[in-house]
Amino acid sequence: MGTAIKKGKLHVVTLTVNGEEHAVLVKANTTLLDLLREEFDYTGTKKGCELGDCGACTVLMDDRPVNSCLVLAVEADGHSFTTIEGVEQGGKLDRLQEEFINQAAVQCGYCSPGMILSGKALLMRNPHPTEREVREAIGGNLCRCTGYVRIVKAILAAAEANS
Amino acid sequence: MSEATTKEFSVIGKSVPKIDARDKVTGRAKYTGDLKVTGMLIGKILRSPHAHARILSIDTSKAEQLPGVEAVITAKDVPATFYGISPARYDETILAIEKVLQVGDKVAAVAAVDEETAVKALGLIDVEYEVLPAVLDPLRAMDEDQPQIHPQYERNISVEIHQDFGDVEMAFQQSHLVRTDRFQGNRATHVPMEPHAAISKWENGKLTIWSSTQSPHYFQYHIARVFGLKMGDVRVIKPTVGGGFGGKLEPSAAEYVSAALAMKTGRPVKIVFDRKEVFFHNRGRHAQHIELTTGVTKEGKILGVHGKYIIDGGSYTSLGIASAYYAGAMLPLIYEFDHFKFDCFRVHTNLPSCAAQRGHGAPQPRFAFESQLDMIAKELGMDPIEIRKVNARRPNTMTLNDLKVNSCEFMACLEKAREISGWVGKKGKLPPGQGIGIGCGGFITGAGYPIYRTRLPHAAAIVKVSEQGDIATLYIGAVDIGQGSDTILAQMAAEAIGINYEDMRIVSADTETTPHDFGAYASRQTLMSGHAVKQAGEEVRRQIIELAAELLEASVADLDIDRRVIFVKGSPEKMLPFETVANEFFIRKGPLMGKGSYTPPKLGGKFKGAAVGTSPAYSFAAQISQVEVDEETGQVMVTNVWDVHDCGTVINPNLLHAQVEGALFMGMGEAMYEQVVFDDKGRPLNANLGEYRVPTALDVPQVISELVDSYEPAGPWGVKEVGEGATLPTMGSYANAIYDAIGVRLYDLPLTPEKVWRAIHERKKPS
Known part of the structure; x- marks a missing residue:
């Protein structure tokens, strides 16, 4: 883990987001969520509760899902992040994104970025999860529209495509 | 609807991807x-x-x-x-x-x-x-010693309703069995993720x-x-x-x-x-305190119903008057009976305001009714599905409160739910601690009247074909809040014009660029906005065909369009591509446009509050749930839910079932977990998503959503409601399944482990 350098009231933070390296000045109380949304305009990272309850702000921190509202920007120093904007590669959707579309797992879409990133983290560490494992992996991501039925199907379908 | 009946369509009836899905899975969609x-x-x-x-x-x-x-x-x-x-x-x-x-x-x-x-x-x-001093208990809000919250509402009464249809006292006198039970609902709230x-x-x-x-x-x-x-x-x-649900x-x-x-x-x-x-x-669900009296014959036929309600409106009125009327108006919808009395006080308290939430006013009364119907069936020695079949509404009937029902396949819903859930092999035959229960519901397809008095049509649409004829844009005031109206309205426009879904673009829900529409509530858009879209699309189609007839030297009556090809029926080699004709149209006559609008027919009776509950069409649903109850802890696990919906013609099967699953899920949260609670100063104790318990992916059962064949004459292509109806049956079906599992009856939502555990211990006490 890197150490943020203090400059007056501000701290220098170096981090990688979606493959791009950034050095930014942040306040001690700036969250990673606000840094991503306000500084880098990665607004796909959603703000739902700011208390770590809803999972709408999930991003991958060194390939592990975290609630970006609970990570301070200074803690992001030296780490690598993937937001939903970094999942599509060269104009080609990730299989998981395709399955979210095919299975009609998207309704209002506010939870979708976090769901997809939690699903992606699961498939990276466990390419062939059981349904129970899928449900556990998205247990921290609330959805109010779908009852999770099609989200679970989409993640399982993407896993199926892995084999 | 089965494949066979949707085959004649080119675009509707198909699970096309949502028009905004790509933007939503890539983070590009802007809230x-x-x-x-x-x-x-x-x-x-x-x-x-x-x-x-x-x-x-x-x-x-x-x-x-x-x-x-x-x-x-x-x-x-x-x-x-x-x-x-x-x-x-x-x-x-x-x-x-x-x-x-x-x-x-x-x-x-x-x-x-x-x-x-x-x-x-x-x-x-x-x-x-x-x-x-604050008013915090709705049951005491009308008492003399309570402070008055608004100067204009004496005794804190927001609205008082007394409706009397037929002669309920006579009905009770003629009944073989009359039961009175009290039920208590919860303060649930929408929790849109945005x-x-x-x-x-x-x-x-x-x-x-x-x-x-x-x-x-x-x-x-x-x-x-x-x-x-x-x-x-x-x-x-x-x-x-990012979601609304009425909020x-x-x-x-x-x-x-x-x-x-x-x-x-x-x-x-x-x-x-x-x-x-x-x-x-807030503006979430009113907590309703309901005393329900129902009289039936020996055969289980319902003769009369009397509902007495006190409902907690909170601080401001908002849409609460309508919510209060809905709490009564929807009760006579799904079962046929002639005598009904509805007395309701909506009272103000110093708590957040309550208004419309998915199923508007109707889910808690439906919980009470479905629970009581099971208790009546038990006393009569009848199967719960049988008693529902005895009373089930039939098509082309009028409810006692003057709601006109056209299509109604409720009986088919009951039969199919029984079949797919394996009811016959399970009811009364599951191992101890396991149970199965049924609950039903029905809902409007758009309100018959707007919220304020106006003669504006309820929906309107404009379709404009591009100069090159390659795409068409639908301009519509209808509001996609996640349910997918942009998608299904684009499908409808493409179908009506005779082009492909992929050719459609949509501009929606902007008061300056799109024509008037009342918006996303009361499950209205597929039918109401759909009518306007169909008309607009057909106007484009008519103009294209007229010009094509001239170009092909054929008669208008002999021409048809399917997926961008305009052809002479019977001689398909005589054809023109859509874009050629559309482009020629623009050159000769200017913009190729169609418009449409929809106003429902005059609906409803003459009594006070008669407008509430009116609708061009009604959906019906039967839901069966299977549960396992841990008698040591009171923990209830719902393992399976089967929902059978009568929703008319299906425009997009994937999105339709997604609506059922979501509506059912919302009913499930309210049934099992959700309640905003307050301290003795009126401060909310769980105004966050950690302690207000929205179900997670680990809490939800296996859900099977099925349909019955149905066609609604009042809807474009035969469509009707799907977005809210599946919320109504869930609470009752869960309570009935818990009774079947352990023989205890719960009257108080949500059905928490503590209440289950207490009810079990209450039963064990020697009386």
């Missing part, structure tokens, strides 16, 4: 909170810490001096116009004028250069309150508001009225919306206060509620 307008300030609202208090003084001077603060406003800086959503009960103001009526009520507001400064400024506003948000811009006497709204039209109407502007000087634009049907402080701050500062102002503010604004 209101994601937008930035040049020069934008951040607004924050100072909220009351007291449930009921007089404001003695407000000192904003320190806040005004904080660098970065551009404006601080209190009630004296904004219009004092009362607003609401039921015109007879406008009782809310932008900022509290004299008194605050709930914890979280709106007292003052700040606009500052950033959020941190705005929050800091709120802390510098000094408000002196005289704390008043909190309420608005950005207001005031420029050259024109107010533009980007808003997370279910109805740009109602927002435009109310905001223009409150600020004394012409409707044409208020533009409401809906960006992508975004009226403007909130996000719109009113940001507009006031924008007018004061001359700069755009953004307000995004934090999660706690969403709970303060």
Whole structure:
């Protein structure tokens, strides 16, 4: 883990987001969520509760899902992040994104970025999860529209495509 | 609907991908909170810490001096116009004028250069309150010793309803069995994942508001009225919306206060509620206290029903009058009976305001009714499905409260639910601790009348074909809040014109660029907006065919269009591509456009409140749930739910089943987990998503959603409701399944482990 350098009231933070390296000045109380949304305009990272309850702000921190509202920007120093904007590669959707579309797992879409990133983290560490494992992996991501039925199907379908 | 009956269509009846899905899975979709307008300030609202208090003084001077603060406003800086959503009960103001009526009520507001400064400024506003006694118990709200919350509502009665159809006393005298039971509902709330948000811009006497709204039209109407502007000087634009469920049907402080701050500062102002503010604004489910008396014959035929209700409306009226009427109006829908009495008091308390939530007013009464029907069946020795079949509504009938039902396949729903759930092999035959139960429901397909009195059509649409004829754009006021209306309306337009879904573009829900539509509530858009779209599409089709007939030297009657090919029926080699004709049309006559609008027929009876519950069409549903109960802990695990819906023709099967699954899920949360609770000062104890328990992916059962063949003559292509109906049966089906599993009856929502455990121990006590 890197150490943020203090400059007056501000701290220098170096981090990688979606493959791009950034050095930014942040306040001690700036969250990673606000840094991503306000500084880098990665607004796909959603703000739902700011208390770590809803999972709408999930991003991958060194390939592990975290609630970006609970990570301070200074803690992001030296780490690598993937937001939903970094999942599509060269104009080609990730299989998981395709399955979210095919299975009609998207309704209002506010939870979708976090769901997809939690699903992606699961498939990276466990390419062939059981349904129970899928449900556990998205247990921290609330959805109010779908009852999770099609989200679970989409993640399982993407896993199926892995084999 | 089966494949066979949808085959004749080219675009509808198919599970095309959602028109906005790609934007939503890539993070490109922009919600209101994601937008930035040049020069934008951040607004924050100072909220009351007291449930009921007089404001003695407000000192904003320190806040005004904080660098970065551009404006601080209190009630004296904004219009004092009362607003609401039921015109007879406008009782809310932008900022509290004299008194605050709930914890979280709106007292003052700040606009500052950033959020941190705005929050800091709120802390510098000094408000002196005289704390008043608060009304916190709805059952005591009408008592003489309780303080009166609004000067105009004596004994805190928001609305009092007494409807009497037939002769219920006579019906009870003729009954073989009459049962009275009391039920208690819970204060559930919508919890859209996107909190309420608005950005207001005031420029050259024109107010533009980007808003997370279910109805740009109602927002435009109310905001223009409150600020004394012409409707044409208020533009409401809906960006992508992250769920509504009834909670975004009226403007909130996000719109009113940001507009006031924008007018004061001359700069755009953004307000995004934090999660706690969403709970303060609320407008969620009314907790209903219901005493239900039902009389039946020996054969289980319902003769009469009397419902007595006290329902907790909270601080302001909002849409609560309609909610109260719906609580009675929907009861006679799914079962046929002739005698019904409905007495209801909606009372004010110093708690957050209640209004419309998915199933509007109807789910808790349905829970009570479905529970009691099972108790009656038990006393009569009847199977729960049999007693429902004895009473099930038939097509082409009129309810006792003058609701006209056209299509109705409720009987088929009951039979199919019995079959697919394996009911016969399970009912009374499952191992101890396991049970199966049924609950049913039915719902409107759009309200027969708008919320305020107007002769405007309910929906309108414009279709414009591009000059090259390669694409067509649908301009429609209908509001996609996630349910997928943009997608299914685009499918309908393509079908009506004779082109492909992929050729459709859509511009929706902007009061300036799209024609009027009342918005996303009451499950209205597929039928109502759909009618307007079909008409607009068919007008394009007619014009294209007329020109093609000229070009092909054929008669109009002999021509058809299918998926962009215009051809002579019977000689398909005589054809022209759609784009050729559309392009020629533009060259000869200018823009190729079609328009349509829809107004429902005059519906309903003559009695007071007769408009509530009217609709062009009604859906019906039967739901069966299977549960396992741990008698040691009272923990209930719902393992399976089977829903069979009668929803008319299906436009997009995937999106339709997704609606059923979501509606059922919302009913499930309310049945099992969800309740906003307050301390003895009226402060919410769980206004967050950790302690207000929305079900997670680990809490939900296996859900099977199935349909019955059905065609609704009042709908375009035969469509009707799907978005809300599946919320209604769930609570009753769960309670009935728990009874089947362990023989205890729960009357009080939500059905928590503690209540199950207590009921088990109550039963074990020697009487």
